[in-house]
Amino acid sequence: MSFTIRKTAVFASVAMFLPALAQAQVLQINSSLPDGSFAHAFLTEFKERVEAELPEMDVQIFMGNTLGSEEDVLQGLGFGTHHASLSASAVVQINPRAAVFDLPYLFENRAKVQEFAASPAFDLLAEGFEGRGIVLSALWDNGFRVITNNVRPIVTPADLEGLKIRTPTSRQRVAMFNTLGANATPLSFGEVYSGLDQGVIDGQENPAQVAESARLYEVQDYMSLSNHVYLPTFMLFGEPWLNAQTEDVRDTVLRIAADTAPWTFNWGDETDARVLEELTSKIAINEIDFEAFQAAALPLYDDPLFTDAIGAEMIAVTRDVLGLE
Numbered sequence: 001m002s003f004t005i006r007k008t009a010v011f012a013s014v015a016m017f018l019p020a021l022a023q024a025q026v027l028q029i030n031s032s033l034p035d036g037s038f039a040h041a042f043l044t045e046f047k048e049r050v051e052a053e054l055p056e057m058d059v060q061i062f063m064g065n066t067l068g069s070e071e072d073v074l075q076g077l078g079f080g081t082h083h084a085s086l087s088a089s090a091v092v093q094i095n096p097r098a099a100v101f102d103l104p105y106l107f108e109n110r111a112k113v114q115e116f117a118a119s120p121a122f123d124l125l126a127e128g129f130e131g132r133g134i135v136l137s138a139l140w141d142n143g144f145r146v147i148t149n150n151v152r153p154i155v156t157p158a159d160l161e162g163l164k165i166r167t168p169t170s171r172q173r174v175a176m177f178n179t180l181g182a183n184a185t186p187l188s189f190g191e192v193y194s195g196l197d198q199g200v201i202d203g204q205e206n207p208a209q210v211a212e213s214a215r216l217y218e219v220q221d222y223m224s225l226s227n228h229v230y231l232p233t234f235m236l237f238g239e240p241w242l243n244a245q246t247e248d249v250r251d252t253v254l255r256i257a258a259d260t261a262p263w264t265f266n267w268g269d270e271t272d273a274r275v276l277e278e279l280t281s282k283i284a285i286n287e288i289d290f291e292a293f294q295a296a297a298l299p300l301y302d303d304p305l306f307t308d309a310i311g312a313e314m315i316a317v318t319r320d321v322l323g324l325e
Contacts, residue, residue: 025056025057025058026057026058026060026083027050027057027058027059027060027083027084027241027253028060028062028067028082028083028084029043029046029059029060029061029062029083029084029085029086030062030065030066030067030068030070030073030082030084030085030086031043031061031062031063031064031065031085031086031087032064032065032069032070032087032088032090033063033064034063034064035063035064037063038141038142038143038264038267038268038271039063039086039233040061040063041267042086042140042141042233042260042264042267043061043086044061045260045263045264046059046235046256046257046260047059047061049256049259049260050252050253050256053252053256054249054252054253057249057253067082068082070085070087070090071090071093073085073087074087074090074091074093074094074134074236075094076238077132077133077134077236077237077238077239077240077241078132078133078134078238078239078240079133079238079240080133080238080240080241082238082241083237083238083241084235084236084237084238084241085236086140086233086234086235086236087233087234087236088142088231088232088233088234089231091234091236092309094129094132094134095125095128095129095132095134096128096309096310096311097124097125097128097310097311097314098125098128098234099172099306099309099310100121100125100310100314100315100318101229101230101231101232102170102172102173102229102306102309102310103297103300103301103306103310103315103318104176104180104228104229104293104297104300105227105228105290105293105294105297106229106230106318106322106324107144107227107230107322108227108290108294109227110141110265110268110269112322113139113141113230113232113265114261114262114265115321115322116139116318116321116322117138117139117261119321120317120321121314121317121318121320121321122139124313124314124317125314128314129236133238133239133240134236134237134238134239135236135237135238135239135242135254136234136235136236137235137236137237137253137254137257137258138235138257138258138260138261139232139233139234139235139261140232140233140234140235140260140261140264140265141232141233141264141265141267141268142230142231142232142233142268143207143208143209143230143231143268143272144207144225144227144228144229144230144272145205145206145207145226145227145228145229145230146205146206146207146208146211146223146224146225146226146227146228147160147165147203147204147205147223147224147226147228148203148204148205148206148211148216148217148220148222148223148224148283149163149165149202149203149204149220149221149222149224150196150202150203150219150220150221150222151163151202151203151221151222152222153222153224153284153286154222154224154226154286154288155224155286155287155288155289156288156289156292156293157180157181157292157293157296158181159224160177160180160181160182161181161182162181162182162183163182163183163202163203164182164183164185164200164201164202164203165177165182165183165184165185165201165202165203165204165205166185166186166187166192166195166196166201166203166204166205167184167185167186167187167204167205168186168189169186169188170186171305172305172306172309173205173229174186175300175303175305176228176229176297176300177205179296179297179299179300180293180296180297185200185201187201189206192204192214192216193214193215193216193219196216196219196220197219203220203222204216204220205226205228205229208223208225208272208275208276208279209271209272209275211223211279211283212275212278212279217279217282217283220283221283221284222283222284222285222286223279223283223284223285223286224285224286224287224288225276225285225286225287225288226288226293227288227290228293228297233264235257235260235261237253237254237257242254294324298324301315301319301324
């Protein structure tokens with residue numbers, strides 16, 4: 001064989017491996033949220049940390065479900081067609097244990113969320129992804145939901161009595177508000193502003209920053225910091241992508257994901273403080289009796305609507321970790 005032929009053969013062999021090598025140096029992360037959202041801020045921080053420690057790694061962020069629907073991306077993680085995803089509510093379709101965050105009044109503050117993340121409850125949650133080709137690396141912030149209404153401040157469960165509160169079309173959320181005395185009214189978010197303005201509903205529940213961005217303060221008089229539900233974002237990686245990396249790269253990426261978590265929670269606290277300060281002149285804001293609400297909601301922790309969806313073991317371990325008897 002001539003030198004020219006041998007050289008051509010060598011180049012052809014190397015070329016066959018170039019796509020795989022290039023792929024191994026790229027980490028693509030999907031998010032359903034848009035540019036400028038909190039998820040974008042979190043992923044940008046993660047990207048900077050990874051590329052600082054692993055200069056050969058190109059972390060590519062895709063916002064607004066550019067890589068496909070959240071559900072399709074989650075499936076793709078296990079198939080190896082997608083690398084990573086920062087996901088939220090859709091995760092329960094892959095891991096029912098993630099519905100533990102639908103339990104009302106589970107966390108009083110973000111410190112309690114981080115307590116959960118450093119406990120056997122997190123390990124049990126992570127085990128729920130096994131067999132799906134997905135690895136849960138960390139829980140990042142998302143936010144607490146609060147209650148707004150135009151009738152009265154909500155301080156104790158009795159203050160919810162008879163109020164028509166808009167909820168998402170979640171059976172658990174509807175059961176929660178009905179148990180607490182409200183008249184839960186499922187409604188699409190696009191109808192919330194007009195529903196409040198026309199008196200079809202008295203109030204709604206969402207993170208404070210949603211009440212600000214959707215200008216709900218224009219049709220609401222009171223905001224009660226109920227913190228009744230907290231949903232984190234789940235930083236997930238596909239096992240096929242992780243297995244294609246060297247052990248050092250794999251361990252470094254997973255460690256940085258975990259190390260970024262406290263930064264996201266601090267960001268959330270600071271953002272909440274800023275949003276509430278901006279809303280102070282636009283809507284009356286009050287604290288609630290959290291212990292009273294938590295006590296009123298505890299029977300739901302044994303309700304088949306929750307236990308069948310989440311799993312009794314996941315609920316029991318979570319209650320033990322957080323001291324909820």
